[in-house]
Structure formats: structure tokens, C-alpha cells
Amino acid sequence: MPLLLRWLLLLLLMQGAARACGPGRGAGRRRLASRRLTPLVFKQHVPNVSEHTLGAAGPAERRVARDDPRFRDLVPNYNADIVFKDEEGTGADRLMTQRCKEKLNTLAISVMNQWPGVRLRVIEGWDEEGGHAADSLHYEGRAVDVTTSDRDRSKYGMLARLAVEAGFDWVYYETRGHIHCSVKSESSQAAKSGGCFAAESTVQTPGGRRALAELRVGDEVLALDPATGRLAFSPVLLFLDRDPAPRTLLRVRTASGRTLALTPSHLLPVARAGGGEPEARFADAVRPGDALLVAADAGSAGGAVRPDRVLHVDAEATRGGVVAPLTAAGTVVVDGVLASCYAVVGSHSLAHWSFAPVRAWHWLTAWAHAAPDYAHPPPPARAAPAPAPAPAPAVHWYAKALYSLARFLLPGTMLYK
Template identity: 35%
Template sequence: LKDGRQKAVKDLNPGDKVLAADGDGKLVYSDFIMFTDRDSATRRVFYVIETKEPVEKITLTAAHLLFVLDNSTDDLHSMTAAFASSVRAGQKVMVVDDSGQLKSVIVERIYTEEHQGSFAPVTAHGTIVVDRILASCYAVIEDHSLAHLAFAPVRLYYDVSSVLFPKNFISQSNATLQQEGVHWYSKLLFQIGAWLLDSRMLHPLGMSVNSS
């Protein structure tokens, strides 16, 4: 968090400022807005992506998006978003180094684990740093920019409500936006995407793995 504390993803509250990255790949603190999915009970298979020098790892569901680079470049502007299940050893992911900067680090190995509970946070910037690795906030649709655009109404609602009614908005957010299950807006976007988008852009497991 911006105040220096660390907090588990599942414990985030609207208004918390978490480490993220902007469109230029610069680290920023971004408002946590909502969970697209919050499920504390279901057991799922997760992909663990582990890096080499430094050794860091991030645990994601198969359909969650992670920013990657080909091993031939270190240009952060060449980042693309890929499903966690599509990431391969030898590619690079973005890691926050000891100086507080993003650097590309080679993925050394990928394996799966089963865990109970999964949480998909959304920030104002659409990105989030988890366990020192930069990830997208989005899943299921393999297009980070399109997903971020689709959540523009949510960001607008958050911005307007938090300015006009700050106390009431935070109280209401804690009571409504973090209930168990997939958020209604995420369900709506998935249905629209299933109708309009090329099926190759959608993860084959669909909404069943839309958490991280």
C-alpha cells in the first residue's frame, strides 16, 4: 500500500492505494475499486510463474492476464498481456526491483498448485503489483486494453461517487462491491464478449476461472 503497509489481496477495501503501473510502464499508486470476483471457498487450479534472478513468483488462475515480453527485448513498451496458462519459460515478466523500478526478468519455470479462495481486484489503472510482479487486473479476454476500456464506466462511477459522496461511497462499497461471487458487471461483459468477439480471444475455461 502507499502508506508502506502490506495487505493480502483478499483484504483490500475500496480506496486503498496499491502499487500498479501506468500506460508508460511507470510505477504508480492506484485506487483499488472493486473485485470482479471474490470467492473464498472454491478450490481451483492456479498457475505459479516463477522468475530467475531475482526469484519471485506470482500465483494466478489460468485465464488471468499477465504482462510478458519476448526474451529478445527489455523494452517495457513491448509488453503484451497473455493468459497465465499461455506463459512459457524463457519469456520475461515485469518485477519491481530493490530500487523501486520495473525491470524485465526471465521466467524460469511454471507449475500448477491447487488452492482455496480466489480474488480478482480491479484498480483505476487496470494493473496491480502482486508479490513484486506486475499483472493485469483482467481475465478471460486476452486483450488488456479492450478490457480496461470496457471498465471505463466503473471507473467513472467510482471517481464521481468518491468525490461527491466520499464517506457514503466508501461505506456502501464495503457493503456491496465485495460480496462473494462474480460481480454482475463482469458477467455482463463476458456475455457481450461471447457474442461479439472472436472465440480465440476468450479463454476456453471462461468465467469459471476469472479470479487470481
């Protein structure tokens, strides 16, 4: 497998060069400099939804106090290019989640590029004194209030736009004196590397319906055959992620009564109005009125898929954890709804291509086991082996490697943020 990984690294580098993205994700973002950035106006926020919705920074969880176990997840920011007000004298303004720190450091670079000699200034970070609204993300280290070091208020509209470009999940030109920026929770799937389905969701196998939590590598599940466009059984090659911890998922309900629970960063094929190839969208970009593809009948091999209008998209916590199987087809029918096996990268075809070495390895080993060995006849038949143990909870190492490469090689517009 190390040889296959080196081969894939070379191909991805070639892919990045072919896309003329330059050396990494930053290069993809630098192309934005060629267009005119529009400053935010007073009281404008991006995206244009409430801060606590899943399409923005997400719901508040609970306050983080110094004696809370989650306090250890906050990291200090000692970036010399950022001025921290720290009026409390406790260093609290330097404490934030890792995701918030990454976005803030990116913003600091943008500020220096935009206004040479000017630095980013943080006037409020993690709050332990109760100075904000009850559901403020400052209490969790997920929000910062920023200005420029010269305190020139004429710059704040552009500062807000730079914060949007830096990748903050919600940016608000809150007052004449500062810009409020916040990020998704580290424990939410939006801040994680992969995408999954609720473990209690079911799939169709040749022997009947089974819960995703019961699946093992080698099991066959219903998927869409890309060659025929019809439903067919496809083997599970590996599990991209498996985690027994509860998570908050999106629950998508369709007009025919199908319900699919999955993470916001998972890809779903959305039917186009005029037919043709479906459009891949992240789950949290699916809206009521869109049409997902569902099994047209009871969900059998050889069947077809049809569009089914989305009625509701809600957030709901799961109790049984999450599972993300990877099939040879790259798709899977979960609770009657067709879904991609991939997440984070906004292109199903690119993600499927990236897992070509995994499929090649699977077919190669299957062929090697199936080829007859005439020099060494098989031993006498024995009792069937015990079922394979369930995979350990983890993101698969190959998926981790690809996610890391994607964030380095692909433009930010192709990645879930």
C-alpha cells in the same frame, strides 16, 4: 448504473461492427472457413501436449457416480442433430458437463455444414462401468468419442479438425474407429468466467504489504501508471471475483525468486525482447524463458519495472481461495510481479476500455463527495466508522455482463478457451 450499462452495450455493438466480426462470436469463427482446414492424421492430438496438462483438458479430478453430489452437474444432451449410440441402454452417453455439451453441439453444426445429410455420432460419453483407463475423463462427463453417422472413416481426420475448431480443449485421432474429444473441468478456472490471484498473495499499499484477502474497495495498491510507465498507487474500484473455495492455480516462478499464483485465464504482460509495449498473454500461455515484469526495487511509488525471466510454471492447489481486484490503472503488482487486472479476453487494452464506465462512475462519485457544500456545512466530527465488511463471494455483475457480451461479440480467437 443501468444507464451506463446501456451505454456500454451500444459501444460494444459499435466496436463489434467496426471489427467486421458480424453478429457475434460465431461470425468470428466463420472467417476460418475462408482458409483451408487441414485434417488431423492418425494418432495426432491438438494441442500437442498431454490431455491432463493445464494447457489441454487439465488433470482428472475424481469419478462421478450416480450417487455422487457432482452427478447433478452433468446435463443430458437431447440434440436431434446428434446420434447417440447408447449401447448400455441407460442414457449415459447423453450425460456430460455443460462445457462438453456446448462444444459437442457446435461440432454437430460443423459436421452438417461440412457433409450435408451426415450427422455427428457419439459412441461414448459419460462412463459409469469402468471401461476406460483409471484417469479417463469419461468418468467425469468431460470426454466423448465421436464418429460421423455414416461411419465413413475417410472423414475422421477432418472430423477431428472440426472438433478442434469447435473449441474442444483436447482432440485426439485415437483409433481408426473414432475421435476422442475432451474439455476442461467445470470447477477449474479454465471453465469459469473470470481470473483471480491466490487470496494469500500480497500487494503493496501506502501503509505496507497486505494480503489480497484483506483488501477493501477504496484501498490503494501498487500498480503501473499507464501515463508515466512508473509504479504508482491506484485505488481498488471493485472486486471482479472473490471466492473462498480452493482452486488449482498456476504458480509462476522467476529467476529473481518472485512467485505469482493465478488462474490460467488471467492476463500477464510479457516483456518483448526488443523492448516496447509488453505483450498480453493468458497465464497458461507463459512458458519458461519468457520474461515477466517485476518491481525493480522493493516496490515503491515512482519505481520502475524490469524484465525477469520465467524459470518454472507449475500447477498448485490453493487453500485460501481467490481474489480479483480491479484498480483504476487496470494493473496490479502482486507478490512483486506486474499483472493485468483482466482475464478471459486476450486484449488488455480492450478489457481496460470496456471498464471505462466503472472508472468514470468512481471519479464522478469521488468528485461529488469532495465538492464543498456551502449551503449545508459538515456536521461535527465523529468517531471513525467501522471498517467496511468484506465483499460477498461472487463474480461482479458488471464483469459477468461483459464476459457474456464478449463471448457474443468477439471472435473466438480473442477469448480464453
